[in-house]
Amino acid sequence: MSDEYNFCNRCGERLAQKRIEGRMRHHCPACGHVVFLDPKVAAVVLVIDGDGLVMVKRGVEPQCGKWAFPSGYVDRGEIVEAAAVREVKEETGLDVTLDRLIGVYSLESNPVVLVVYSARITGGAVEAGHDALAVKTFALDALPSLPFPHDAQILRDWQACSDRI
Numbered sequence: 639m640s641d642e643y644n645f646c647n648r649c650g651e652r653l654a655q656k657r658i659e660g661r662m663r664h665h666c667p668a669c670g671h672v673v674f675l676d677p678k679v680a681a682v683v684l685v686i687d688g689d690g691l692v693m694v695k696r697g698v699e700p701q702c703g704k705w706a707f708p709s710g711y712v713d714r715g716e717i718v719e720a721a722a723v724r725e726v727k728e729e730t731g732l733d734v735t736l737d738r739l740i741g742v743y744s745l746e747s748n749p750v751v752l753v754v755y756s757a758r759i760t761g762g763a764v765e766a767g768h769d770a771l772a773v774k775t776f777a778l779d780a781l782p783s784l785p786f787p788h789d790a791q792i793l794r795d796w797q798a799c800s801d802r803i
């Protein structure tokens with residue numbers, strides 16, 4: 639578990655850990671406060687460009703320097719679909735309309751939950767954003783090696799649904 643939860647944010651006492659409701663959690667021995675950690679939500683977008691997909695060469699960790707789908711964290715209070723469109727604009731310069739939800743992906747013991755959409759380009763011009771090194775459209779049969787654990791499944795799920803249209 640993260641070391642950033644050392645002290646109780648209610649009474650200032652040093653936190654301890656014990657198993658509560660099935661997981662190891664930080665709790666406060668003085669006031670009984672239990673820290674329930676929330677997941678982090680990220681939006682991922684498969685931006686369809688002709689017969690290919692728009693990929694971003696990541697300028698930030700994790701997987702800096704690797705080509706990946708446009709993605710980013712959803713702000714608390716932000717509509718997930720709006721975050722998806724915003725991240726595409728920030729990273730690629732492109733305006734998109736979301737096509738549909740491809741799926742929701744998570745891993746045991748990983749705080750990040752991915753919400754993945756496909757989208758179509760409606761405007762804008764390609765320009766790599768501040769956390770992207772480059773932006774490029776790859777043909778489906780010439781995609782670069784994909785860096786994240788769910789990428790292959792996401793592609794399969796997207797293509798499985800695309801075939802039925």
Ligand SMILES: [Zn+2]
Binds near residue numbers: 666
């Ligand atoms: Zn406390």
